């Protein structure tokens with residue numbers, strides 16, 4: 001084989017390995033592209049950190065206990081932590097869903113995912129799948145989820161309508177979505193509750209409950225996702241305005 005042929009073969013092999021490694025970051029086929037959806041008609045906060053607050057302070061405020069109770073998270077369930085960051089919820093949900101359950105720990109930041117993979121490995125959490133998503137598409141396996149949580153991250157989603165739409169096929173019938181965020185404007189790393197509700201309803205989600213988490217100064221909103229065929233057409237969606 002000539003040197004140039006050998007070089008071309010090596011380049012092809014490297015490209016193939018790179019592509020297959022990248023493809024393995026995602027656990028499911030892509031949904032619809034971001035361009036098919038309206039952009040949010042309000043500011044989107046920058047991604048600044050993989051953790052919302054000091055873990056001990058959050059434990060003291062009892063936020064996970066309330067989320068687990070209201071979503072009815074039990075052994076054997078599969079739960080997606082969307083925007084898992086450094087894994088505050090991942091390490092708390094893993095023992096609750098147990099060996100027959102699964103936690104899909106999803107994020108869009110490769111550096112954060114690397115740190116999270118190490119944390120999961122060091123703790124020996126065998127029921128956790130750490131997985132990369134895209135800002136408009138969490139790329140989670142179809143029909144896999146009993147629940148999804150989005151904690152202190154909704155205001156950072158650059159394409160909320162697309163993400164919520166592309167998330168729907170991942171749910172099992174009867175699944176629930178729990179969203180925790182602060183009572184602040186999106187530019188200030190919170191989401192006004194009426195804006196959240198409007199954006200979710202635009203994609204066909206229905207709010208089931210809304211509670212103030214007094215100790216943490218945030219709120220927990222629970223939604224039922226629409227069936228796949230019950231989603232509005234992306235080109236018919238109208239972006240909600242922040243008041």
Ligand SMILES: C[S@@+](CC[C@H](N)C(=O)[O-])C[C@H]1O[C@@H](n2cnc3c(N)ncnc32)[C@H](O)[C@@H]1O
Pocket residue numbers: 047049050051052053082083084085086087088089106107108109112133134135136150151152153156157158159163
């Ligand atoms: C403030 S951190 C919160 C992390 C974790 N949920 C917690 O409560 O500690 C926000 C996380 O959301 C992630 N994020 C932002 N936009 C996202 C998107 N469209 N899809 C998935 N994760 C996203 C960020 O990379 C970051 O890890």
